[in-house]
Amino acid sequence: MSIKNSITPARQRIAWQPSAKEEIIDFYTNRFERIFAEQAPDYVKDIGNISEWACVSYEGIFVRGIDGKGIQFNTFEDLRDFLLDNIAKAAYYGTGALFTVDIDAKDVAKTGLCELHPKFEDYEIGSAEYNTRLEYVHNIPPRGYDYCFNCIKIAVDKIYQIHDILVKIGADPETISLWFSGQGAHLECNDPDMMDLNKDVREFIASYLSLNGMPIDKVITYGQNRVFRVPGSLHGNVGRVKTRLELGEEISMERVGVVVL
Ligand SMILES: [Zn+2]
Helix, strand or coil, X not given: CCCHHHCCHHHCEEECCCCCHHHHHHHHHHHHHHHHHHHXXXXXXXXXXXXXXXXXXXXXXXXXXXXXXXXXXXXXHHHHHHHHHCCCCEEEEECCCCEEEEEEHHHHHHHCCCCCCCCCCCCCCCCHHHHHHHHHHHCCCCCCCCCCHHHHHHHHHHHHHHHHHHHHXXXXXXXXXXXXXXXXXXXXXXXXXXXXXXXXXXXHHHHHHHHCCCCECHHHHHCCCCEEECCCCEEXXXXXXXXXXXXXXXXXXXXXXXXXX
């Protein structure tokens, strides 16, 4: 048995931390092209057809086109240079008419869906009770974040449930992709019927999901000029990559964290 395999769970620690500048540069220089080629759907790989690209720079500035004119590129190399020039902590693409759902682990934590800690959505942000409850969450692995690993698992399970709901209302399963986003889960759907839905219908679906216990970011589903994390890009706040999930796949510690001595 190797030393690694003989480590008892009690001695394991899950590393989960923001990416350093050097790690981001290394990622976009050496790894991004391969992961993007493996992971990204054709509609995102069609760089010149994406309405806009955006990012959050290492300094935390949201770099986006102005006056309704998006930043556009024609080649993968242009996109990569843009992310490298800004040392991007987050990379986004304009979703156009794509039907999208976002579940953030932070929202799972707030709403009390996770049995490992109390909810805090009922309290005013910054109030004593809110802070006490938030602090409780900060002490559960990955520690220091506004959610726990179990919240991420719940976000993933919920996105699988939403997949099933969309299929029931007629979406073609072949057009739906599911994602581990870094701090939660995403769904993207390019079924033409779903892409034809107007804002009001999208808003209705978003409200329906929300009222049925899905802590989705509603604006991502119905808002205008939406942007979504680029598949295969690095989530610099946690050092994780947006990657595909197979329907029903259980999210693993290997995926969400790195086990170190
Ligand atoms: Zn939790």
